[in-house]
Amino acid sequence: MSAAPPVSLVIVNFDREVSLALLLKSLEYQRYPNFEIILVSNLPPERRPDSPLPIRWITFTQRNISAARNIGINAAQGEIIAFCDDDAVPEYSWLGTLTRAFETPSVGSAGGFVRGRNGVAFQWKCALIDRLGRDKRIGLPDQSIRVFPASSDRALKTVGTNCAFRAKPLRDIGGFDEAFHFYLDEADVNIRLADAGWDAAMVPLAEVHHGYAEGPYRNNHRVPKTLFEIGASEAYFVNRHSPDAALDAHLASFTANQLKRLRVLFQNGLITERRLTFLIASLAEGFEEGKSRQQRLLQPAPPPNAAFAPVPRNPSPQPPVLLVARPYQPRPGIRRRAAAAAAEGREVTLIEPEYSHRNLNVRYDVQGFWVHRFGIAGFAERDAPRPLLPLAGRIKAEINRVAVQRGLDCGSL
Structure with missing residues (x-):
């Protein structure tokens, strides 16, 4: 792999033009010299933020994060495909630091640390995910890149606001499974890449700040509007990756954990008792939907007509x-x-x-x-x-x- 392999940065956007404008502004200062921007968005041209960057806009109006990412994958021309959310801001060094993981030939995916809305506390560090969708947090001894060998029972979990993949393996496994409209979509990719024999890397210093702007599934205080898609993805994930598991018992345990979380929100005055009841009911409805979902992987498309258009690099970089x-x-x-x-x-x-x-x-x-x-x-x-x-x-x-x-x-x- 070359010193600065071409990277396609895919951003999925739905309605959030204010936070998107902030992200695009930050990308003007990314140090990495060889990346293009593909923006899959429902925004009409008159609502798109102004930016001097060469952005390839692709209109997509469905509320399905996996389908939107697959559109970005089909449009991407880089050797590496990176993802960042539209309510996030990466550090100047982000892409350059994250892509160093791919200097190891066996690495097929990489993730970095994520800071929360105050810009200080970490929202996400490092965890493994098993075939029942359960996280196991992993402490890292230092800030160096750590490679996790492929395993049949668990995989390094990457989060969608700060991750990257080798383009060919990602396409070879079928990209994102569009049965995951929201939640566990990246974890499913992590499991399938591990099953295909690819190692994964965690890059602590590849940092992104994630603001949690309001979206269709939660408000800007992280209070859920519905748990339907979470329930559907949870049931489908277990059916797909652990078909011999006692599904109903697992979903009962998952419901108990969600109820515990919702009761904290209720005690803090963020939801009413009526809302709590609605959310638990939406979770149960999602379970039933997820049990019948079928895998829908990336459909190969002809090569994109547009040429790889990298973001211009500062011709005379100066000290910070x-x-x-x-x-x-x-x-x-x-x-x-x-x-x-x-x-x-x-x-x-x-x-x-x-x-x-x-x-x-x-x-x-x-x-x-x-x-x-x-x-x-x-x-x-x-x-x-x-x-x-x-x-x-x-x-x-x-x-x-x-x-x-x-x-x-x-x-x-």
Whole structure:
């Protein structure tokens, strides 16, 4: 494989033009020199975000994530096909770091770590999934790439907002199974690739920030609107990959776990008792639907007419820009400096400390730069002790936390 093999980045979008605009802005700064963007979306042209990037838009209006991804696979021309959600923002180094996994010839798929909506806590790290759809979390000793050999009973689980596959093996196994409209779609691919003898890799430093924007199945607080598709996918997955299992007993256990989760939402005032009853009923209806679903794999299509159109690389890359605001400094001035540097194509990180109890929050600004905001007495992580460092120490600690991903150095601060 070449030093920078061609990558096709497939993004599936349904209605979410605001979060999509943020993702597309971030992709202007991806360091990887050889990737195209394929956007499978229901948005009409007048609602599509403006972007200078060479995007291949493909209209698709069905609410079926697997079918949409298969359309992207058929359109892809890269040796590697990567996926990212439309409510996510990858680090500048994401694609380049993720694709290093494929330097190992036996690796057919790779995934990375995912940070949650506050930009700090991890939403996803590393887990194996068995043939009953059950996760087993795996702790990694360091940040190096770890390869998991193919196994007949479980596979490394990749998540759709941060994963990549060799194009040929992915097509050889039939791409995504369109019987999975939502949920367990990637896990099914992971199992089938392992069955075909392909190893999988976890790349901790290939990071994506995932915001969980509202969609057809849950709101932006991760409260489900329906559990029908989750139920259908759960029943179908077990039927497909563990046909000798006691299905009804497994689904009863799955229902109990879902009910436990819903009761927490009820206790926190996020759903009513009536809504809880509806959601459990929708789960049961989904089970019945899933029991009768049949496999629907990728249908091969003629080669795409459009040529591989890589995102232009910055012709004169410069060192990343690190800006640190003073606690009482007016924000508009330093944010204008950050926006101006980003407009020049620079990778910009803006640190905004303050004398308060505000917890650390990291977000990506639509003008093209990262903003890290925190109070000196605020928590850096949800379960961490309250920090006792002075202001300069807090600033250096935060810069060091992302130094590898961003290429930053706080030695001169």
